[in-house]
Amino acid sequence: MSTLIYTESTLQPDAAIYRHVIPAGDYWIHRIEAGQTLRIVDLEGNQAADTLFYRADDFTERYSAQDTIREQGSIYLTTGTKLMSNEGRPMLTITADTCGRHDTLGGACSCESNTMRYGHKTRHMHACRQSFLLALATWPDSNFDLSKRDLPPNINFFMNVPVTPDGGLKFEDGVSAGGKYVEMRAEMDVVALISNCPQLNNPCNGWNPTPVEVLIWST
């Protein structure tokens, strides 16, 4: 495998203005001001944190996986990656990463895709899209009613889905571990949406969905 580069943060958790632990299967939706820093901590290791960002004052501008990949010319997210919007603007920049690699090709699980991937007996298991939709449906501060139309392909922090040079896709053991984190600075006012993935049908959560923690520091 390629070399993973780890970058530690100098920010101290004691100085965070906000901290919250997201239980497995739950969601978190929160405004982050430009200049603030968000850290997501993989508390117990190999937990996929499905993440989306929206421009706070206009939800038609949102995180774009293809713009992000295209802009940096590579598929994995790590320190230095600019998380780009569909308008080609940087929304956040990853400033620290002790995991080394994050995915933006794998998307979120859903009841519907679960029937395709694992069979119809999985139709009624909990899935990220359920959390995403509930978060969007109940968020009071968007400029229009949000729906599935507003779910573009997301980031999966702490997930390892390598692409092979011959066009394959692998589902490897995670490279994350308990305590690993990824940190990013907001370049514009955004609303962050995280689904702490409940998937039990594949190893993306190490077969055991666990909590993740979010912290925010001011500028």
Place this chain on the structure above:
Amino acid sequence: MPLLTPPAPTGTSFTTARPEGPPPMPPATIPEERVVLEEVIPGGSALSFELKRGHALRLTALERGANVSFVCYNRHDFLDRYNMPDTLKGQHTSKLTTGFILMSDMGRAMLSITGDTLGWHDALGGHDTAEIVRKKWGEKNYQTARNEFHRNSRDHFLIELAKWGLGRRDLVPNVNFFSKVSADDEGRLHFQPDHAKAGDFVDLRAEMDLLVILTTCHHPQDTAPAYGPKPVKLQIWRADPPAADDYCRTYRPENERAFYNAEVSQRLGSW
């Protein structure tokens, strides 16, 4: 009509290997009596159209280095749309060729790749924008260049989406037919120049009624020294419905279930 029953469990791509041997080769020419529509799309242009279940689309590169940036939607529900992550992770692939299907975000088969002379189409690279074109090949507007003005996929996608009442919320990650971008061990993407030769084609059979939007603009990572997108021939033709042992339907266990999900949608919606 028989009761809709989900397919019996047949495993997943985690447990089931791909079929061995070469894929079936499509006929070099489509029988004339099957062809419904045939058009040449000049390089740098776009088209949006309905493609209904039972019809197929053949795209033929007319010159080497062609590219087709492509998205599609359920004609009867535009929120049911081509989904790159579900398509790739469902079939355990990062490239598209014969056997693979384009899936919607509702777990439904949209298009089957029933024939392909290339062996690799790009699902990762995205599409080019005005800024990308300008940075690579400079500015050329209508005032000075008339219809040779520089065009890009982003503008075309937004224009075509707007013709159907759709907008920026609806532009999803696209496929690039005729292009190859491969990832090295570090995850860096490398564009293969002139991947498609004149005469290369890909066949896409519709498994549901679709809205197709495609452009013939450059791939965003195209390294060509000058602006010059290539023309593509488009043929819409009547395909045979997929049999129970259809190559694409059975290529991956996931595909069978995606076909079933599309069938349910069609039967409940009575279209």
